[in-house]
Structure formats: structure tokens, C-alpha cells
Amino acid sequence: MKPIQVGLLGIGTVGSGTFNVLKRNQEEIRRRAGRGIEITMVADLDTARAQSVVGAGVQVVNDARAVIANPEIDIVIELIGGYGIAKALVMEAIAAGKHVVTANKALLAVHGTEIFAAASAKGVMVAFEAAVAGGIPIIKALREGLTANSIQWIAGIINGTTNFILSEMRDKGLDFDVVLKEAQRLGYAEADPTFDIEGVDAAHKVTLMSAIAFGIPVQFDKAYVEGITQLGATDIKYAEQLGYRIKLLGITKRTAKGIELRVHPSLVPSRRLIANVEGAMNAVVVNGDAVGNTLYYGKGAGSEPTASAVIADLVDITRLHTADPHHRVPHLAFQPDAMSDLTVLPMSEVVTSYYLRLRVADEAGVLAKVTGLLAGAGISIDAVLQREADEVSGEGGTSTDLIILTHDTREGTMNDALAQLQKLPTVLAPIVRIRKEELN
Numbered sequence: 491m492k493p494i495q496v497g498l499l500g501i502g503t504v505g506s507g508t509f510n511v512l513k514r515n516q517e518e519i520r521r522r523a524g525r526g527i528e529i530t531m532v533a534d535l536d537t538a539r540a541q542s543v544v545g546a547g548v549q550v551v552n553d554a555r556a557v558i559a560n561p562e563i564d565i566v567i568e569l570i571g572g573y574g575i576a577k578a579l580v581m582e583a584i585a586a587g588k589h590v591v592t593a594n595k596a597l598l599a600v601h602g603t604e605i606f607a608a609a610s611a612k613g614v615m616v617a618f619e620a621a622v623a624g625g626i627p628i629i630k631a632l633r634e635g636l637t638a639n640s641i642q643w644i645a646g647i648i649n650g651t652t653n654f655i656l657s658e659m660r661d662k663g664l665d666f667d668v669v670l671k672e673a674q675r676l677g678y679a680e681a682d683p684t685f686d687i688e689g690v691d692a693a694h695k696v697t698l699m700s701a702i703a704f705g706i707p708v709q710f711d712k713a714y715v716e717g718i719t720q721l722g723a724t725d726i727k728y729a730e731q732l733g734y735r736i737k738l739l740g741i742t743k744r745t746a747k748g749i750e751l752r753v754h755p756s757l758v759p760s761r762r763l764i765a766n767v768e769g770a771m772n773a774v775v776v777n778g779d780a781v782g783n784t785l786y787y788g789k790g791a792g793s794e795p796t797a798s799a800v801i802a803d804l805v806d807i808t809r810l811h812t813a814d815p816h817h818r819v820p821h822l823a824f825q826p827d828a829m830s831d832l833t834v835l836p837m838s839e840v841v842t843s844y845y846l847r848l849r850v851a852d853e854a855g856v857l858a859k860v861t862g863l864l865a866g867a868g869i870s871i872d873a874v875l876q877r878e879a880d881e882v883s884g885e886g887g888t889s890t891d892l893i894i895l896t897h898d899t900r901e902g903t904m905n906d907a908l909a910q911l912q913k914l915p916t917v918l919a920p921i922v923r924i925r926k927e928e929l930n
């Protein structure tokens with residue numbers, strides 16, 4: 491049978507990896523897919539560089555629309571990124587009856603509902619394994635492998651840049667700004683790292699996982715997003731002393747009131763496997779009612795790891811494109827007419843436990859005042875750690891750090907209590923609050 495023909499839009503790091511892996515493993519991929527898969531046309535603004543990657547046998551153009559317009563092309567891979575031209579091209583490819591493979595988490599987290607609806611109406615597939623956790627087949631696991639389960643929660647380290655920075659901060663006792671500069675110098679962080687360090691990239695990814703896990707529309711605008719820019723080495727050190735590591739987690743959880751969807755730094759018990767995921771690696775824990783906890787670990791970025799996911803989608807589409815569209819795996823795991831209307835909860839309704847650090851005057855009654863105020867708000871304390879003033883504020887120092895771990899509390903209740911605590915004259919600096927997840 492004639493090989494399936496693929497058009498590639500954008501041949502940067504992931505595009506090159508896709509081309510190379512597809513070529514290197516073409517015989518095995520053909521045996522798996524039942525048909526050859528070939529990239530026969532590439533669009534890139536830098537045509538000379540693109541041609542040097544793919545060689546003379548592949549047509550290179552600078553106009554992505556020429557790829558979409560080519561009737562020979564069965565599948566379009568979009569690796570341009572962003573919401574602008576990428577969105578227009580994906581919609582045009584769908585309208586032209588092409589199946590689409592994309593690694594564009596931002597596009598799908600924000601415009602996924604519109605894109606999947608257009609694809610369903612046209613009877614084409616939009617596959618996006620590479621959009622979440624790079625080479626880890628987490629979309630496949632959620633959508634197919636765990637399909638028997640009522641998924642209860644997902645917690646993932648789904649941004650390698652921030653995990654690298656946090657690992658370095660912990661290993662070397664350095665603050666965020668110092669490590670970020672080093673990460674940029676080494677090429678681990680981009681020149682403009684905003685989406686990574688502010689938690690936006692992780693929020694795009696957890697939004698997609700949430701939709702698939704719970705059968706809800708993609709709703710990036712409802713996600714709570716907090717990055718790692720405010721984290722200090724001091725809190726990483728104290729967390730360690732209490733038996734925790736701090737990780738940037740993407741969390742989505744089913745509760746009686748609705749769905750939690752949030753990204754923020756979290757204390758995780760050091761004994762959990764996910765707490766020991768270091769450097770730029772990614773890991774996702776999924777809890778299903780039947781299976782319990784499952785853990786997925788691997789490279790969340792990079793040329794060939796991400797290509798691994800792109801090509802898995804190409805093989806899936808090659809196997810399924812002749813099937814009746816109604817018998818394919820639905821884009822968001824649930825049939826489009828069987829989606830849930832579970833609401834995504836505002837952050838004030840989220841229930842979690844907390845690490846609090848208060849810089850306080852080292853004088854009689856301070857601890858009693860602080861714990862009394864928390865008790866009055868109905869917040870139960872799990873552990874307290876107080877450092878010696880000398881250790882915190884130097885020889886003869888008069889202030890110290892009071893670290894409190896709480897039991898589960900509604901975030902709105904915690905916000906009110908923190909506002910009151912902050913007003914105490916003996917609380918000398920802005921209170922540090924980091925959420926804590928036991929993940930058990």
C-alpha cells in the first residue's frame with residue numbers, strides 16, 4: 491500500500507527529531523502501522539536550513555498553506571507553536587480534511603473545544619500526545635489504558651525547566667534568580683522563560699489532562715496558576731528538614747463539589763517516588779478508583795523524546811484513519827455528547843494542607859497567639875518547627891522563623907486566617923504560604 495503522506499509545519503528541534511526517528515525506524519514503524527509513513531513535504535520560513543535537515547528528496551516550501559492545499563498529504567503535523575498562525579493553520583487543515591498531529595499545548599488548552607468540535611464535524615483526528623509531558627505516553631494512558639477507572643486525581647511534574655531549577659536550588663542551596671540565570675546559560679531555560687517559571691506551560695498541560703480524565707471541556711481560563719518565582723532556598727531547606735521536597739505540581743482532582751485544576755509549588759513527602767524526580771525529567775501520578783496510583787516517568791521535552799510522541803500519533807492515525815469516525819477513540823476520551831458539566835472550582839474552594847513560614851519577634855506568647863488564631867479559624871495544626879533566633883537572625887538576633895504545617899483546610903479559610911496573622915505586630919515579614927500534597 492502507498493505510504494501515508496505527512497506534511498510538517500515547522501522543522502525546529504522537535505520537527506527534526508520527528509523526521510530523523512521516522513527515517514531511522516521506518517521499517518519497524520511500517521510493520522507496526524501496517525503501512526509506511528513518510529514526511530513528503532515540509533514548510534518552514536528558513537527553507538535552506540529545512541532542506542539541509544530533510545535532504546533533497548523532500549519538498550520544502552516557505553508557505554504552510556501549500557502543504558495544507560496539497561491533496562496528496564493525509565496528515566499535517568503542526569510544530570509552529572503559539573495561538574496565532576498555528577491556530578489558523580490547524581483550523582484550515584481540518585477544514586481541508588487533513589488529520590492533525592500537534593505538540594501545541596497552549597493552542598489546545600485555550601482553543602481545544604473549538605478545534606475538537608471542528609475535527610469531529612469533519613471526521614478527522616487531532617492527536618496531541620506530544621503536547622503533555624513530551625515523550626511520556628500519558629494521553630494514551632489516560633484515554634485508553636485507564637479507561638475502566640473513575641479517575642480521582644492527577645498530580646504531575648510536567649515542566650522540566652522548573653523542575654531543573656528546583657533541583658538545583660535544593661542541591662546547591664541557591665535562590666531562584668541565581669539558578670535561573672545558570673539554567674539559561676546552560677540552555678535548560680529559554681531566554682524568555684515566562685511560560686515555564688510562571689507555571690503557564692504546566693497549566694496548559696494539566697488543563698488537557700483534566701479534560702481527558704473527567705470528560706470536561708478544556709478550560710485553561712479556570713486554572714489557578716502560580717509559578718516558582720517567589721520560592722526561596724530557605725523554604726526548600728525547611729521543607730527538607732520536615733521530610734518534604736518542593737515541586738511545581740499540576741494538579742487536577744475530582745471532589746464532591748467539582749473539579750480542582752491548579753498549578754503551584756507544593757510540598758510533597760520526600761518518600762514519594764515523584765518527590766525524587768530530579769532535573770529536567772517529568773513524572774505524572776494518576777489515581778484511578780480501580781487501579782490505585784500509577785506513575786509515569788520520562789523526558790518531558792527534547793528533540794527525539796517529543797518526536798517519539800509525535801510519531802506514536804502518526805501511527806495511531808495511520809491505523810485508524812479508515813475506521814468509522816464514531817468508532818475511533820474520542821479526542822477527550824469521552825464521547826462528545828457524553829461530556830460532563832462538572833464545574834471547575836475557584837481556588838478559594840480548594841481543600842489542601844499548608845506549609846506556613848512566619849518571621850516573628852522572638853518573644854513570649856507569639857507562638858500561642860499564632861496557634862490560637864489558627865485554632866479560632868478552625869485550622870488544625872499538623873506540625874510546628876521553630877528555629878533558634880541566633881540561627882535565623884544572627885548572634886543575639888531577636889527574630890526567628892516559625893514554620894507550621896496544617897491539616898486539610900479550605901483555601902478561602904486559610905486566606906482569611908493569613909490576613910489576620912499578617913496584621914499581628916509580632917509578625918515581621920510577609921508570611922510564606924506553600925501548599926502541601928500528601929499524594930497518598
Ligand code: HSE
Binds near residue numbers: 651652
Ligand atoms: N518548556 C517545557 C518544559 C517543555 O520545560 O518542560 C515543552 O513543554
